[in-house]
Amino acid sequence: MTEQSTKRCQPESTVSSIGVCLNGASGRMGLLIDRACDDVECGVRVTARNTRSAPIDGRKREVDVVIDFSSDAGALWAADFALKTRCALLMGTTGLSDATREVLLTASKSIPVMIAPNTSIGIAVMRHLVAESARYLSGDFKVSLSEVHHTQKRDRPSGTALLLAQAVTIGSGIPLEQLQIHSIREGEVVGDHEVTFLGRSETLTIRHHAHSRDLFATGALRLARWIHKQPSGMYGVDDWFGGVKKTTP
Numbered sequence: 001m002t003e004q005s006t007k008r009c010q011p012e013s014t015v016s017s018i019g020v021c022l023n024g025a026s027g028r029m030g031l032l033i034d035r036a037c038d039d040v041e042c043g044v045r046v047t048a049r050n051t052r053s054a055p056i057d058g059r060k061r062e063v064d065v066v067i068d069f070s071s072d073a074g075a076l077w078a079a080d081f082a083l084k085t086r087c088a089l090l091m092g093t094t095g096l097s098d099a100t101r102e103v104l105l106t107a108s109k110s111i112p113v114m115i116a117p118n119t120s121i122g123i124a125v126m127r128h129l130v131a132e133s134a135r136y137l138s139g140d141f142k143v144s145l146s147e148v149h150h151t152q153k154r155d156r157p158s159g160t161a162l163l164l165a166q167a168v169t170i171g172s173g174i175p176l177e178q179l180q181i182h183s184i185r186e187g188e189v190v191g192d193h194e195v196t197f198l199g200r201s202e203t204l205t206i207r208h209h210a211h212s213r214d215l216f217a218t219g220a221l222r223l224a225r226w227i228h229k230q231p232s233g234m235y236g237v238d239d240w241f242g243g244v245k246k247t248t249p
Helices: 028-036 072-085 098-107 121-137 159-172 214-227 237-247
Strands: 018-023 044-050 065-068 088-091 112-115 142-149 181-185 192-198 203-209 233-235
Touching: 018 028, 018 072, 018 214, 028 044, 028 214, 044 214, 065 072, 065 214, 072 088, 072 098, 088 098, 088 214, 098 112, 112 214, 112 237, 121 159, 121 192, 121 203, 121 214, 121 237, 142 159, 159 181, 159 192, 214 237
Parallel strands: 018 044, 018 065, 065 088, 088 112, 112 233, 142 181
Antiparallel strands: 142 192, 192 203
């Protein structure tokens, strides 16, 4: 587990519907998540929406989870609102400053906080595969990582690329330098991530291609249902992945 290895992860549950506050509700991801909640079977309903043009106050609302896809400044508002309403926080905003991460870490002492730079379930599985590959291939294979995103993507490398680089380090024990990460910004690419292990006579490539941003919305809702059941603490998507593996027959 990301911060407190002694915490017990609870299994994901969709028995009852949970209420979410969307911070950055008018943004690209906010709109997608809002639309995904129209599916009554998803087990999530939007009970509050916060935008720059229509901010909400900090009064107690029917909110179980704050889902944030906004900005570094917006993340601070989301953390404050989650603390005031005593609900969980799912942080999907990337490019967070060190100061904001400290605020989130402090908040996690009182509420469950998940930092998820990529809410794709496929990426969660890819991280596991990359770590295992690095564990077995380190020393004999050279590792490189490439990522492609749309031209409006601000952070470089992407948060997902850094997570995959971290997976390489976890598996091999050798840090993957940012110089080994190739970042490309072109067109309207949703997201392509590729990790290559180059050996003398063979190459292993692990790649994830996002066809539509809808996958991030459905993944965020799945993570939201999970995080609101957890005790206070700091979590990552790997904690969700580990919990799902433990509860799978």
